Amino acid sequence: MPPKKITPPLMDETIRSLLEKSANLNRCVLCGKCASVCLSFKHFKSEVFSPRGRMALFQSYSSGNLEPGEKFASSIMNCFACGACESVCPTPARPRLAGLLMRSAPPLSQHLAKLQKSLKAGNFPVGFFKAAGLKLSPAAASFIQPLAPLKHAEGILYFAGCLSDSFMPESIRAAWNLIQQFGYNPQLSSGVVCCGAPYLFAGLLADFCRIALANIKEFEKARPKTILCGCPSCAAVFKSYPDFFEKNSKEGKAALRLASRIAVFPDWLEKALPSKKALLSLENLNVIYDEPCSLKYGVCATKSPSRILKSLPSLHVEKWREDDCTPGLPLFLYGKSNNPIAQIQNAKLAQLKEKAVDVIVAEDSFSRAWWRIELMKRPSIKSRVSSLAELMMSCF
Ligand code: SF4
Ligand code: SF4
CATH class of the missing domain: 1.20.1050 (Glutathione S-transferase Yfyf (Class Pi); Chain A, domain 2)
Incomplete structure (x- = not known):
């Protein structure tokens, strides 16, 4: 007997159209080239957590051949939206965008209901960060x-x-x-x-x-x-x-x-800096640059922060032992202690205890907020958290 077709439950026409026209869902040829760069796949070691696996699931779901369950939701929620997959894909397929769009499809609503309620009530991100200990400023x-x-x-x-x-x-x-x-x-x-x-x-x-x-x-x-x-x-x-x-x-x-x-x-800043470099008076500082995925891949990928830091002679710029990315916003949305992002962050915190780091430079505001909250909880770690601009201004 042929498998029973399932009508995708109330998939909004807007989502369907964006999946086809913007995320090019059906242009994915399932070649798997993207799997090697996906941090989520690296952690879970399972096809459903790879970009190809996700695209295959979305294709089946949108054509009515899949009844979504827990694994489907988990696959979507554990995509960090880093965009590494899109940077290596030989076709116009956009797994990152498809995953973001699928968050608004019905199978995910029960997983995100609490967060959605909180956002609609105006409690996130402000309420969340207040509760985590950050001070509300004018x-x-x-x-x-x-x-x-x-x-x-x-x-x-x-x-x-x-x-x-x-x-x-x-x-x-x-x-x-x-x-x-x-x-x-x-x-x-x-x-x-x-x-x-x-x-x-x-x-x-x-x-x-x-x-x-x-x-x-x-x-x-x-x-x-x-x-x-x-x-x-x-x-x-x-x-x-x-x-x-x-x-x-x-x-x-x-x-x-x-x-x-x-x-x-x-x-x-990198373009403007050479004309002002002579005016900088720098202390000797040990600096770690925390590079989030959002700066590694995608439309705003940039190496400028690390080049700027390395070009300033009095700074000793270190790297993490494991150079995995530190996604900012997803970190706050998952909130489970066993997720891959939490593991990466815990490994970085452990390294901080061993190193004498004066400044952690974090450009992504969610990453910077995360570092501030974590270091507030650990007064024995003396590193301070700074944006690139704050560090540079302290040198003028
Ligand atoms: S998203 Fe691109 S790289 Fe990944 S399986 Fe599809 S076509 Fe291949
Ligand atoms: S956006 Fe990042 S985490 Fe998500 S599927 Fe692509 S490579 Fe994996």
């Missing part, structure tokens, strides 16, 4: 004054991100001062506070798109030449807005315009 807009409107299209608009804005404004102040040191007159993105990433990761696609549209509108009003993002994860999310709208629609075109203006702060 928003950056309140201490960076005056906030004159952009005068011309040559301006730099600095996007702080909700997490830095609420809890780590010192990183915004440092970036702000640094940009001014280089002779620019930046503006702050006071009208846009969140890129929408927490909503996308929590499976709230409609809310994410609503936030994206509001942000596109705000940025269109300001029309800066460059939107500098302090957090590379936010930059990657802004750059991915075109994936969520029809290419030829008004929204799709505006999303593309916005994406073309996005720049990651360390890339900008």
Whole structure:
């Protein structure tokens, strides 16, 4: 008897269409080239946790040949959205994007219900970080004054991100001062506070798109030449807005315009730095650069932070023994002690106890927040956590 066809339960047409047109689900030829770079597969050693396994599951699910169960949900939840798979895929298939879209499909709703409720009630990420011990600070807009409107299209608009804005404004102040040191007159993105990433990761696609549209509108009003993002994860999310709208629609075109203006702060800094390097007075410091996946792969991949740090002679820049990535946002969403990310982080914490590290440089704001929380719990570890801008400003 032929296997019974299952109608995918209420798979939203938007998700189906994005899976086909943006994530190119059916272009995956299941060659498996992506498996060797997938951290999730490396940890679980099982095909369903590989990008190919995920694409095969999504193809079966969307064509009605699979009834999703626990393993299906776990496979989606344990994708770190790093994008390594997409960087090696020989076809236009996008396993990372497909996984993010599948978070908003019905099989995942029960797994993400608590987080979704919390987000809708406005408790995440602010409530979460408050509960974890980070101190809520006055928003950056309140201490960076005056906030004159952009005068011309040559301006730099600095996007702080909700997490830095609420809890780590010192990183915004440092970036702000640094940009001014280089002779620019930046503006702050006071009208846009969140890129929408927490909503996308929590499976709230409609809310994410609503936030994206509001942000596109705000940025269109300001029309800066460059939107500098302090957090590379936010930059990657802004750059991915075109994936969520029809290419030829008004929204799709505006999303593309916005994406073309996005720049990651360390890339900008690396270009501007040579003219000011002589002014830096550096202490001898042992530094570890914690590189998140969001800076290793994908649309905002950059080696600028590590090149900048290595070019500063008084800094001794170390590497972790295991150079696995430290995903920022997924770390907070999984919350299980046995997940692969927690294991990587615990290994890094163990190494910190052995080394004399003065500063951990973390550019991704979620990674930086995680380090701050963990080091608060471990007063015996004397390392301090800093953004690149904070470290650089302390040298001027
Ligand atoms: S996602 Fe790309 S690399 Fe991975 S199995 Fe599919 S076609 Fe091959
Ligand atoms: S995005 Fe990263 S974790 Fe997810 S399937 Fe691709 S390589 Fe694996």
